[in-house]
Amino acid sequence: MPLSSHSTRLKTVFCLLLFVCSGCDPKLPTNEIRFALASEPVRLDPRYTTDAAGTRINRLLFHSLVDFDENMQPKPLLADWHQLAPTLYRFILKESRAPFSDGTQLTSRDVQSTYLHILDEAKGSPHRVTLARSIREIRVVDDNQIDFMLSQPDPLFPARLTVGIVKQGSGSTSEDDLIGNGPFTLIARAGGQDTLLNRREDGLRVRFIKVSDPTVRALKLERGEVDLAQNDFPAEVIGYLATKSHLNVFNAPGSNFSYLGFNLQDAPSSDLRFRQAIAHAIDRDAVINHIFDGLARRAESILPANHWASAELPPITYRPDRARELLRQLGYDLDSPIQVSFKTSNDPFRIRLATILQSMLARVGIALNIQSYDWGTFYGDIKAGRFTMFSLAWVGIKTPDIYRYVFHSQSVPPMGANRGRMNDPMLDRLIDSAELATDLSLQANYYVEVAERVQQQLPYIPLWYEHNVLVMHCRIVGYQLAADGQYDSLTKAAIGESCDS
Known part of the structure; x- marks a missing residue:
């Protein structure tokens, strides 16, 4: 099929749907940001998550020991580390770390529990393969220090510890009950469609809404039914949305x-x-x-x-x-x-x-x-x-x-x-x-x-x-498009003054 025929057909469908929805009059919530996703997260347990949506949302719910800087080099997040020997790394939890969402303190035993769960072959974690070859033993030194003893030298080892830490014993009946110390908590997952988070700092809610069809996602942005959407848009729809004064469109490699x-x-x-x-x-x-x-x-x-x-x-x-x-x-x-x-x-x-x-x-x-x-x-x-x-x-x-x-x-x-x-x-x-x-x-x-x-x-x-593309309603402030497409800046996003649509 010629490339141009796809564009013509999509524009026709877009115009028809826009006509059908012309009578819509959405009400904008004052304390909820609505984020449209092409697909819902498959898992929200960081010990198992591998899909893109789940991985990005997990970073809001759980913090890891290590993260990456803009040069893709490991940097401390929950913990600093020292290499005490070629096969021994000690991680020291930061005093400034946030408590778990239930108010209890995150300790070395939670770190140990998270990684022992991953290393347990019977659990079937997909992250086991990258860790089992390196880790020989995990030993708690005290509440704030933990040692990882390796089976062989591994200069990449700190970069492997990027799984979110789960409170020991939580989530035994459902992964929706898992407790993390990230900036958000999970409120609900509704019928495989919506995932609702609460920002711990101020109670702002973020609702991730599954909208599979990119044309429908675009229409919801156009009508103000959702505030944000990233990626999975045809180029002509991106161009159309960029003409709307109440929408801001950003892209980056x-x-x-x-x-x-x-x-x-x-x-x-x-x-x-x-x-x-x-x-x-x-x-x-x-x-x-x-x-x-x-x-x-x-x-x-x-x-x-x-x-x-x-x-x-x-x-x-x-x-x-x-x-x-x-x-x-x-x-x-x-x-x-x-x-x-x-x-x-x-x-x-x-x-x-x-x-x-x-x-x-x-x-x-x-x-x-x-x-x-x-x-x-x-x-x-x-x-x-x-x-x-x-x-x-x-x-x-x-x-x-x-x-x-x-x-x-x-x-x-x-x-x-x-x-x-x-x-x-x-x-x-x-x-x-x-x-x-x-x-x-x-x-x-x-x-x-x-x-x-x-x-x-x-x-x-x-x-x-693919470039990352962000389409955002003008009432949203503080959210920035990340080079890797992560949703981390939702921690700083806010609902500003109403704007013309």
Whole structure:
């Protein structure tokens, strides 16, 4: 389907819906900020959360020992640390730390409980794989100090302790009863649609509302039914919203890595030539220019160029003739295309991207059968390995151990996120060598080799890093768009004077 026809159809639908809603007269709450999400959080337990919405909301409910600065280097959050020996780190909780939301003090025993829960293989935490290889023992020194004893030196270790701390013993009956010491508390989750938080400092409420359709999200912003929305908007809708005097639109380059994934155990995606053909059949520049209107940049690897462990890789080029040749080697051509199923969410913008990929792949001899599902079903299928090919994005990647998490042969779920069942001994050895390196510069060199091997084998096909886009009602003040798309500045957001709409 031509790229322009998507734009025309979406504009028509937008105008019709705007006409239907022209009689709406929403009442603006004076103590509640309404934040529209494309999908609801899957989990709110930081020991298990991996989805983007859940991870971002978790940061408001739970504080971690360590966070990251703008250079993607670890920095103290709840605790400072000292390396007492090559395999011993002591973390000292800050005196200024906030108490838990029930008024009790966060202590070293809560830290120990959180991480022992993750390390318990029977619990099935997806974060275990990044910690179990390093941590040998966790020992409480006193209420404010805790020691992590490692099985081997790990210069990246402090950067691994970014899971929110849960009060020991809380949430035994429901994860909605978990207690954290973040700036917000969870009030309610309503019917899988709304997630309501309360800001501890002043009682301001933030309601996260699931609005899957980007056109409907835009209409709700237009009518003042929601105050904020980030990302997952077609470019023409962003342009339309930017013309509204009561809405402010911001964008900034992001690091969320969009990719195509494959089941590497099943034909045809188990054949490298098939994956190479797809890589050469996709005109990424056309998608970025016409669908994203330039609000994305090409990706060649998971880590963006400004990361300390990134690699400068040759670009994967758009070469449809090469794609056809590779498919002919497999016995397929335009007259006898290969049939491939492709899973995506039912978000209209993601379906739109899928149909564009479908059109591009059809030109080289691949018939893509698009299967779209609600987010929960789709994400569940991907985690369970029920797919041939899919598209997703990694959000908030800060450390290079993402390579172990998604590509090492020991990281097949539930031990990690190697959902495509990648099994490459050379890649395993490179990842292991990187983790055994005793300083960051040596690690960086190994991770360059890891990135090169990943590009050679293409377990993922890199697509782009989407810009972060924020659309915000003019009555909201103090909220700023973060480079990584986090919602942290909701701690400073406020409802200002009413403005014309």
